[in-house]
Amino acid sequence: MKFYEKHPKILLAVDSIIFGFNENERELKLLILKRNFEPAKGNWSLMGGFVAPEESIDGAAERIVKELTGLENVYMEQLFAFGGLTRDPGGRIVSVAYFSLIKLNDYDRELAKKHGAYWISLSELPDLIFDHNEMVTKALRKLRIRARTQPIGFELLPEKFTIPQLQGLYEAIYQTPFDKRNFRRKLLSMNLLEKLDEKEKETSKKGAFYYKFNQEKYEELLLKGFNFEI
Amino acid sequence: MKFYEKHPKILLAVDSIIFGFNENERELKLLILKRNFEPAKGNWSLMGGFVAPEESIDGAAERIVKELTGLENVYMEQLFAFGGLTRDPGGRIVSVAYFSLIKLNDYDRELAKKHGAYWISLSELPDLIFDHNEMVTKALRKLRIRARTQPIGFELLPEKFTIPQLQGLYEAIYQTPFDKRNFRRKLLSMNLLEKLDEKEKETSKKGAFYYKFNQEKYEELLLKGFNFEI
DNA sequence: ACAAAAGTGTTACGGATACACCCATGT
């Protein structure tokens, strides 16, 4: 039984804003690529693709990220549906944008290379095709809002991280320095970080203790009405 | 010059969560209708419609609201794109949901009647078709977040309103009482409300002064980095 | 005179901010 058959269909795409972070650098990166098909071939672009009839839009977004990075089960959130009539000169396309957070050391370098993908610092972002710069701006704004009230920062860090690394991440996201005493106090006061015995000794002589985020504890606290807040 | 021609197209719809408020009652209302076509004919549903090839998704959302209420230029915000494979038993449809805020006295009663539409209190919301209840839940959550940090409450009130009416609106949105001294102080301290000489005398013998929201002043303050916050 | 809603001030508390020195260790 089929309904709605007389209604016109539309090309539907997804585009992925893929954020990456490396705990040793201090910048948030974005994965973009040289587009290898028309229109706008050769220009910088986000990774995207069309939604197939037999896949959900979330599924399409996951497929796109996996094609480019080899990663599955990464943090992903729907950003916005872009549906202006003239956003893509190649035709009338509605695109649902998603943003993802990945650890910069995890992705598949071969796959990325094959697609002509590069990590770009946010501060050096070039002009992208169509409305992709607008997508990035919107994604960054949403990321900043999210990172304040949900513990998604940890998606960008390895399992073990130091407090200075965590602070570096937040400083990269918000592009502003934090007071290290206040930052540490605030984070530790939530009792969500587990201190390990091991120290990170690359970046300082004294060494900084590793911590890890306790997801189970977070979920437990959530049920009691706890709100993560930075 | 056409590109992308070999890619499959998809049915794209919009659904509208239309919130309404009447300053004399104390409840937030939702406009829903009895669906008059298959599938799920006769069940409660949000107002929706398909996106035409020659209209933007925002345009489709505006058209839908106008068809049902006769209103244009109402506050409207994109909520979320729902793209699960089985969300509509009538076929594979991706739907972009929007929510709108309207003043309950403004809409066209004839149009609404013709579509079989009714205003329902949030507390009495029935089962809606497909994922429409989920849409409403999500819209309500977003409305609550927005109303805290942007002056959108005024979209639900007439140009002239009293402080107790404004408080009643916020209490309806958040389903929780506020202290009237603190509420009044906070709102007035932003210097965005202009006190009029006139009083509203229906609901009390003493009468309450009317105020109006000063949009120009708000925009001016925004430029200086002001943040609306309740 | 009384009922019913409008309007008004002060205090206490807690979280946020600002700020400077000591510690550990590799060279």
Place this chain on the structure above:
DNA sequence: ACATGGGTGTATCCGTAACACTTTTGT
């Protein structure tokens, strides 16, 4: 011994929350 980044405590400020009585006026 010194340079480098890690780690710590306290005082102040400000916004938030709690709370009860007076005013106006229609009946």
